[in-house]
Amino acid sequence: xxxxxxxxxxVVFGGMYVNVGVQHFTDTAWFEPIVPAVLGDPTFWVLITGxxxxxxxxxxxxxxxxxxxxxxxxxxxxxxxxxxFNMWYNNIPLDGKTYAHHWHVLRLVAxxxxxxxxxxxxxxxxxxGSDADDP
Numbered sequence: 001x002x003x004x005x006x007x008x009x010x011v012v013f014g015g016m017y018v019n020v021g022v023q024h025f026t027d028t029a030w031f032e033p034i035v036p037a038v039l040g041d042p043t044f045w046v047l048i049t050g051x052x053x054x055x056x057x058x059x060x061x062x063x064x065x066x067x068x069x070x071x072x073x074x075x076x077x078x079x080x081x082x083x084x085f086n087m088w089y090n091n092i093p094l095d096g097k098t099y100a101h102h103w104h105v106l107r108l109v110a111x112x113x114x115x116x117x118x119x120x121x122x123x124x125x126x127x128x129g130s131d132a133d134d135p
Contacts, residue, residue, distance in 0.1 A: 070123075
């Protein structure tokens with residue numbers, strides 16, 4: 001990719017993370033139904049993931065933290081998919097509405113796309129070399 005595309009995508013992606021993270025605090029109850037019951041108190045997990053999303057989002061926006069945030073995003077998206085799969089497998093409604101299988105498949109594809117973007121941000125932000133690498 002061109003040198004300027006991933007930095008711009010990082011800022012946009014980071015803004016999206018911050019937006020969703022803030023929603024975890026302003027509409028906690030909306031996210032609670034999809035938290036797997038085995039984890040316990042859903043409010044706790046919604047708030048924790050909200051903090052993580054805001055932190056990852058800010059990390060993606062700031063160039064000097066982007067590399068770590070890209071990797072953090074990749075790992076986070078793997079872990080958080082459990083809630084989306086729980087919603088799909090158990091047909092859990094959000095706002096009183098359940099979703100057809102094709103919407104869950106689309107969500108999975110979007111999640112995989114965000115993982116690819118996270119990986120690309122991480123790899124493109126890797127150090128190009130340092131004095132420690134010199135013999």
